[in-house]
Amino acid sequence: MASKALSGLKVGDRAPSFSLLDQNGTTVSLADCAGKPVVVYFYPKAMTPGCTIQACGIRDHEAELRVLGVKVLAISPDLPERLKRFDDKEALNFTLLSDPDHAIAEAYGVWALKKFMGREFMGIVRTTFVVDADGKIAHVLDKVKTKTHAADVLALLAESKNLARSKR
Numbered sequence: 721m722a723s724k725a726l727s728g729l730k731v732g733d734r735a736p737s738f739s740l741l742d743q744n745g746t747t748v749s750l751a752d753c754a755g756k757p758v759v760v761y762f763y764p765k766a767m768t769p770g771c772t773i774q775a776c777g778i779r780d781h782e783a784e785l786r787v788l789g790v791k792v793l794a795i796s797p798d799l800p801e802r803l804k805r806f807d808d809k810e811a812l813n814f815t816l817l818s819d820p821d822h823a824i825a826e827a828y829g830v831w832a833l834k835k836f837m838g839r840e841f842m843g844i845v846r847t848t849f850v851v852d853a854d855g856k857i858a859h860v861l862d863k864v865k866t867k868t869h870a871a872d873v874l875a876l877l878a879e880s881k882n883l884a885r886s887k888r
Contacts, residue, residue: 743800794816846866852880
């Protein structure tokens with residue numbers, strides 16, 4: 721687990737704000753989640769093997785996340801129509817957001833040069849951010865393993881003592 725994204729976004733920084741379309745074509749903003757912790761995770765492409773494993777892991781741990789009062793927002797460059805098919809096919813129970821121009825991925829520092837099978841291209845570097853109730857980055861998980869992602873996120877949340885806004 722690292723404490724900084726590629727761009728230098730680090731623990732304690734204010735999470736970049738955004739408003740994106742979800743899988744149902746509804747605009748969702750990070751500001752809509754103010755006052756509660758949010759897991760914002762970036763993934764390369766809906767309905768691909770690794771991304772499906774990752775999404776289904778989050779789906780299968782929804783009850784534990786709900787008990788913690790955590791909202792999950794998953795962001796990819798896919799259009800809402802593809803996200804809707806992904807949601808329907810896998811019976812997902814969290815919000816998928818469309819970032820087709822990768823502006824939000826760039827703001828979070830996860831749009832970068834990647835190498836695969838001898839090719840170089842720009843794409844999403846699979847990364848997860850835990851944003852606390854005050855809108856600040858509490859954790860950055862940049863070594864995401866799709867099979868253990870949900871358990872890794874839950875472990876981060878368990879060790880976080882100050883995710884929820886303290887009562888004054």
